[in-house]
Amino acid sequence: MKLSIALANTKPGTSKTTSSVMLAYALHGAGHDVLLADTDPAASALEWSDAIGGFPFDVIGLSAQNPGTKLSAYAGSDTVVIVDTPQAEDHGRTVRSILRVVDELVIPVAPSTIEVERTSAMAEVIGEAEENRERPVRTSLLLTRVVASARSGPEVREALHGAGYDVLTSEIPRWETYSMAYGAAPEKSALPPFEKLGNELLERAGAA
Numbered sequence: 001m002k003l004s005i006a007l008a009n010t011k012p013g014t015s016k017t018t019s020s021v022m023l024a025y026a027l028h029g030a031g032h033d034v035l036l037a038d039t040d041p042a043a044s045a046l047e048w049s050d051a052i053g054g055f056p057f058d059v060i061g062l063s064a065q066n067p068g069t070k071l072s073a074y075a076g077s078d079t080v081v082i083v084d085t086p087q088a089e090d091h092g093r094t095v096r097s098i099l100r101v102v103d104e105l106v107i108p109v110a111p112s113t114i115e116v117e118r119t120s121a122m123a124e125v126i127g128e129a130e131e132n133r134e135r136p137v138r139t140s141l142l143l144t145r146v147v148a149s150a151r152s153g154p155e156v157r158e159a160l161h162g163a164g165y166d167v168l169t170s171e172i173p174r175w176e177t178y179s180m181a182y183g184a185a186p187e188k189s190a191l192p193p194f195e196k197l198g199n200e201l202l203e204r205a206g207a208a
């Protein structure tokens with residue numbers, strides 16, 4: 001595959017599914033061959049796809065014991081694989097299985113003290129997954145649900161940088177269009193922040 005990107009975090013409700021779907025739409029719109037893999041037993045990405053008669057890119061549900069091994073079928077293809085995951089605190093095994101095989105891990109996090117604190121638990125999940133990989137998984141934080149012109153976004157970004165995290169330059173605003181996105185095709189205005197994110201991730205990976 002050209003690039004594989006997992007969106008994961010310890011907690012539910014951190015925008016893993018919304019970001020996965022929007023990112024898949026943005027990369028598909030930019031002409032990439034995209035596969036969205038839903039590894040959450042709650043299957044919200046799959047149900048979202050069903051609700052609109054199918055996303056315009058490929059979607060698969062990987063609820064097997066070791067979903068990571070299924071992704072190896074795409075090795076050598078030109079596909080960008082995006083993996084939506086369940087919350088790692090309840091589904092550690094699934095998330096570790098994915099983190100053993102993907103190129104990039106993106107951790108979506110809101111600029112709020114509690115959410116940032118909870119995110120630090122991902123280090124353990126990543127560490128366990130890396131026991132079974134040759135190289136560390138490239139990991140970054142994606143600031144999402146960022147309120148325009150509020151101080152939380154820049155302050156949390158700076159604090160995370162200071163703590164040694166790799167914070168993506170792209171960030172996703174807190175917008176109504178995202179809170180109302182589930183179960184519908186995204187509005188055109190929803191995509192630009194994810195187009196920027198897609199470009200940044202491809203560039204990071206040297207796959208642009």
Ligand SMILES: Nc1ncnc2c1ncn2[C@@H]1O[C@H](COP(=O)(O)OP(=O)(O)O)[C@@H](O)[C@H]1O
Pocket residue numbers: 011012013014015016017018019144145146172173174175176178179180181182
């Ligand atoms: N950028 C955003 N702006 C506003 N609401 C958002 C944004 N991203 C996600 N949401 C909302 O937050 C909630 C959780 O998002 P979801 O993608 O389902 O999280 P997860 O998959 O991590 O459980 C949903 O109600 C969703 O609509």
Ligand SMILES: [Mg+2]
Pocket residue numbers: 016017018040044085086
């Ligand atoms: Mg989800």
